[in-house]
Amino acid sequence: MVRADASVSIKVLLNATASHYGFRPTYRRVWMAKQKAVVLIYGDWDESYNELPRWVLGVQVTMPGSIAVLRTSPVRVGGQLDKTQAYFHRLLWTFPPCIEAFRHCKLLVSIDGTHIYGKYGGTLLVAIAQDGNSNILPVAFALVENVTPQPGLLVIFDRHNGIKAALEASDGGWLPPITYRAFCIRHVAANFALTFKGKDARRLLVNAAYAKTEVEFDYWFDILRSEDPAMCDWANQIEYSLWTHYCDEGRRFGHMTTNISECVNSILKGVRNLPVCSLVKATYGWLAELFVRKGREAEAQLGTGQQFSQHLVKCIEANLKTARCFTVTLYDRDNSEYTVAETTPTGSFSLGTYRVSLGSQTCDCGYFQALHFPCPHTLACCAYWCTKL
Ligand SMILES: [Zn+2]
Numbered sequence: 112m113v114r115a116d117a118s119v120s121i122k123v124l125l126n127a128t129a130s131h132y133g134f135r136p137t138y139r140r141v142w143m144a145k146q147k148a149v150v151l152i153y154g155d156w157d158e159s160y161n162e163l164p165r166w167v168l169g170v171q172v173t174m175p176g177s178i179a180v181l182r183t184s185p186v187r188v189g190g191q192l193d194k195t196q197a198y199f200h201r202l203l204w205t206f207p208p209c210i211e212a213f214r215h216c217k218l219l220v221s222i223d224g225t226h227i228y229g230k231y232g233g234t235l236l237v238a239i240a241q242d243g244n245s246n247i248l249p250v251a252f253a254l255v256e257n258v259t260p261q262p263g264l265l266v267i268f269d270r271h272n273g274i275k276a277a278l279e280a281s282d283g284g285w286l287p288p289i290t291y292r293a294f295c296i297r298h299v300a301a302n303f304a305l306t307f308k309g310k311d312a313r314r315l316l317v318n319a320a321y322a323k324t325e326v327e328f329d330y331w332f333d334i335l336r337s338e339d340p341a342m343c344d345w346a347n348q349i350e351y352s353l354w355t356h357y358c359d360e361g362r363r364f365g366h367m368t369t370n371i372s373e374c375v376n377s378i379l380k381g382v383r384n385l386p387v388c389s390l391v392k393a394t395y396g397w398l399a400e401l402f403v404r405k406g407r408e409a410e411a412q413l414g415t416g417q418q419f420s421q422h423l424v425k426c427i428e429a430n431l432k433t434a435r436c437f438t439v440t441l442y443d444r445d446n447s448e449y450t451v452a453e454t455t456p457t458g459s460f461s462l463g464t465y466r467v468s469l470g471s472q473t474c475d476c477g478y479f480q481a482l483h484f485p486c487p488h489t490l491a492c493c494a495y496w497c498t499k500l
Pocket residue numbers: 465474475476477478479486487488489
């Protein structure tokens with residue numbers, strides 16, 4: 112059973128033993144037996160760490176372009192440095208197909224961590240990108256020692272201070288304008304709820320964060336202020352560019368949480384019971400399978416003559432279907448700017464006016480710049496442009 116699924120629970124094993132052999136061992140005995148089975152199938156826990164450098168070297172030799180960085184920390188015995196031994200500190204690895212595929216993804220990386228079980232624990236971090244079809248792509252993996260969650264304002268990226276420290280190092284090359292950071296809204300909201308109880312206030316904060324325009328943001332923020340000004344003070348301590356959608360300059364592509372990597376975590380759940388070297392090998396096996404499957408899907412789509420990703424086509428079709436009553440007026444011919452007035456179907460009431468710039472790919476509604484594909488107002492302008500050709 113352990114061979115089939117290393118993440119099989121002790122309870123399941125206990126029940127299976129009871130029904131198969133007719134006696135109920137203690138939880139502890141089953142736990143020990145499982146550890147032994149894992150060692151038999153996947154190798155010894157300690158030996159697995161020793162095997163790691165060899166495997167890392169093997170991958171680099173057989174797959175040029177693979178990146179694997181293994182860091183160890185020195186062992187001190189009675190104040191003396193023992194040069195024959197080293198502690199595992201952290202390992203970062205990625206494979207050439209991941210690096211190549213990332214060139215074609217949205218410029219966005221989401222980082223999430225999952226605790227690994229077994230003898231020594233630790234955290235497996237996965238950096239995830241997403242392609243135009245909303246397929247998730249693991250870009251890189253890292254295995255680090257346990258990071259202790261620290262209460263505080265900046266609960267980011269799934270609460271890993273290790274990630275935060277790495278991103279904020281002045282020589283790391285991760286600071287703006289080279290790289291930008293953003294917080295996972297769910298984690299910001301969870302932190303907010305520690306200070307301010309009540310679901311309603313939390314919902315208001317999330318709505319403000321998701322607002323795509325300043326007007327919409329102000330609307331939710333004002334309600335929040337009327338509930339308790341301290342809530343706004345709390346939120347104002349975090350830079351707006353880190354948690355609000357309308358200030359992100361389109362960098363989030365609509366991703367407000369680290370949800371996309373959490374689906375990867377569910378896949379990786381099965382590997383986190385394995386000794387370290389088997390775990391690293393498992394990520395390789397999983398990626399190989401993923402690339403073959405996704406490659407076939409993409410070939411099939413190209414084979415039927417599709418130019419854009421199915422996901423994008425679906426979104427645009429949905430926007431086209433919101434058949435609304437738009438009156439398009441050319442505003443600035445040189446810069447392809449339009450005003451789009453929306454009215455009720457009878458044309459008697461105005462529902463708002465939006466300025467659309469095809470040149471700079473923006474719309475007042477905020478969707479065009481945030482999601483990087485045309486909103487209904489933009490599509491109305493494109494239709495207008497076609498009729499005037
Ligand atoms: Zn719009």
